[in-house]
Amino acid sequence: MTINQIVRNTVERLKIEGKVWTPDVYSETFCSEAKKAGFAVEDCSGIDRFIPLMDKKTQEEVKQYRVKTAQELIRFLISKMSRMNPSEASVLVETLSSLTQVMAKSTDLLHNPDASALAKKTITILETQGGKTQIELLRQAWENFVTVYDDAFLTKLAQFGDVDKRNLKKTVEGLSGDAQINGGANYKEVASLIILGLSPSIAPKMSDDLSKLAQKVHEEPDYISHATFDNEIKTAIAMRIALDKKSVNELIRSLDELLGKLSAQLIDLIERSDISSVEIKSIKKDLEGLTADKTGDFKTAHKRLYSIASALEEKVEVLSKDLKSHNEQVVHMGTRIATLEAELAEANQASREDFLTKLYNKRAIDEFLLLKEADYERHGRHYCIAMFDLDHFKAVNDTYGHDAGDMVLKAFSRILKEEGRTNDIIGRFGGEEFLAILGDTNLEGAKNFANKVRLHVEEARFMYQEKRINLTVSVGIAERSSYASLNNTLLGADEQLYAAKKKGRNRVEPA
Numbered sequence: 001m002t003i004n005q006i007v008r009n010t011v012e013r014l015k016i017e018g019k020v021w022t023p024d025v026y027s028e029t030f031c032s033e034a035k036k037a038g039f040a041v042e043d044c045s046g047i048d049r050f051i052p053l054m055d056k057k058t059q060e061e062v063k064q065y066r067v068k069t070a071q072e073l074i075r076f077l078i079s080k081m082s083r084m085n086p087s088e089a090s091v092l093v094e095t096l097s098s099l100t101q102v103m104a105k106s107t108d109l110l111h112n113p114d115a116s117a118l119a120k121k122t123i124t125i126l127e128t129q130g131g132k133t134q135i136e137l138l139r140q141a142w143e144n145f146v147t148v149y150d151d152a153f154l155t156k157l158a159q160f161g162d163v164d165k166r167n168l169k170k171t172v173e174g175l176s177g178d179a180q181i182n183g184g185a186n187y188k189e190v191a192s193l194i195i196l197g198l199s200p201s202i203a204p205k206m207s208d209d210l211s212k213l214a215q216k217v218h219e220e221p222d223y224i225s226h227a228t229f230d231n232e233i234k235t236a237i238a239m240r241i242a243l244d245k246k247s248v249n250e251l252i253r254s255l256d257e258l259l260g261k262l263s264a265q266l267i268d269l270i271e272r273s274d275i276s277s278v279e280i281k282s283i284k285k286d287l288e289g290l291t292a293d294k295t296g297d298f299k300t301a302h303k304r305l306y307s308i309a310s311a312l313e314e315k316v317e318v319l320s321k322d323l324k325s326h327n328e329q330v331v332h333m334g335t336r337i338a339t340l341e342a343e344l345a346e347a348n349q350a351s352r353e354d355f356l357t358k359l360y361n362k363r364a365i366d367e368f369l370l371l372k373e374a375d376y377e378r379h380g381r382h383y384c385i386a387m388f389d390l391d392h393f394k395a396v397n398d399t400y401g402h403d404a405g406d407m408v409l410k411a412f413s414r415i416l417k418e419e420g421r422t423n424d425i426i427g428r429f430g431g432e433e434f435l436a437i438l439g440d441t442n443l444e445g446a447k448n449f450a451n452k453v454r455l456h457v458e459e460a461r462f463m464y465q466e467k468r469i470n471l472t473v474s475v476g477i478a479e480r481s482s483y484a485s486l487n488n489t490l491l492g493a494d495e496q497l498y499a500a501k502k503k504g505r506n507r508v509e510p511a
Helices: 003-017 023-036 056-064 070-081 087-108 113-121 132-148 152-160 168-173 188-198 208-219 221-225 229-271 277-293 298-315 321-350 362-379 393-400 402-419 443-459 486-502
Strands: 383-390 425-430 433-439 462-464 467-469 473-479
Touching: 003 023, 003 362, 056 070, 168 229, 208 221, 208 229, 362 383, 362 425, 362 433, 362 486, 383 393, 383 402, 383 443, 383 486, 393 402, 393 467, 402 425, 402 433, 402 443, 402 462, 433 443, 443 473, 473 486
Parallel strands: none
Antiparallel strands: 383 433, 383 473, 425 433, 462 467
16 A cells, blocks of 8 residues: 555545544544554654653653653753763763674674674664663673674584574575485484574573474474474574574664664753854764664774764753753643643543443444444445343333432443453443444354343343342344445344344344
């Protein structure tokens, strides 16, 4: 799907929903359509792509001050950085350089071109603002990895094919399952070798699939001579490599985040300094180029970062006086905004919720039906409508009173929630009538759901003032694909409900 098609889908959905075409509404709808189409649009992620890069304390502050846009995030980080000691940046850069070199060497030992390429491209960000001691400990851990890592086990695969220590994928693809071992009679030695090769060299343990294969080879060594084993071992080794790559990705993520975080902090410091305009532009250009180039040369990255940090250490003076004078006003405004947002969310929820059963009300159900219909017309996603009506409900009110009737309605709504799936939309359609929209469900699946609800109601104990109220429910079901339109489907469900009532109640139609 192209971006133009996504735009057309966005316009079409806005027309269906009848919303006011403000920039925010259009952006939200466009991003929703892009996500549905599997189209990644960077602008749609907002500030979400930056939040995981921050330490937990900073994330909490961003949430507390209701930072929503990139501009607000920049202003917030500027404010936070006003309290940072500029000399810390130089210490972090020096420690980072040593850590980067060791991690690059470690990653290059993985015999995998993709992992090596990833190490060379690593530039940005650390999720925490770790101090020099923490980074030094991490650097030492990588140094230990380089020291003890041993790839001698790979040479044992030479009897099955060529071993390329720089590319394990190529080695695996070249393995042959036809090699004769000891005249084809004894496979135990090779079986032990294969089990050793299945053990991840970096990841802490095997996956379940690798463990099962290793156990099978251990118990049945001659299994390696089977025709299917060739592809199976290739798949297994690929899984093992994937486990190691995942572990490496987690380890170098800290380096990735440190570089980006440091770059952002330095730019923030520049914008708060008294450096002349020409000097600021020059340093900012270097910093922005560091991120844009995505250089994999760690020595070059270190040199550029160290040069920038040295310049900043000499020239940057943090401007905090104005921020302190306005801090109280900012906090007050943030509190007021949070209160207004909470009130707005509560009012919005109330407008879509039935006051008694806490299910969706008819207004919300109508909106969901339009969305389901749009999905059906555009993508052919089927759905069914199930309409429920409590049998002889008027008699409950007349016999026990309206309080008892309200109790029965709330109890029935809980049954609907218990039996429904997380993606089913259930609401009160009016009086004792309820409606369920069952997405991606055919008629048979809808009947199964309706009968589960009907039996649950029939067996339930509805008690009011120590008196049991016997209750049943009738259900009418309509499948969208069997009708010409949404309105006809609703009418079909209503007609089936009438048929269930006419045939004696406590049943599902079509039966």
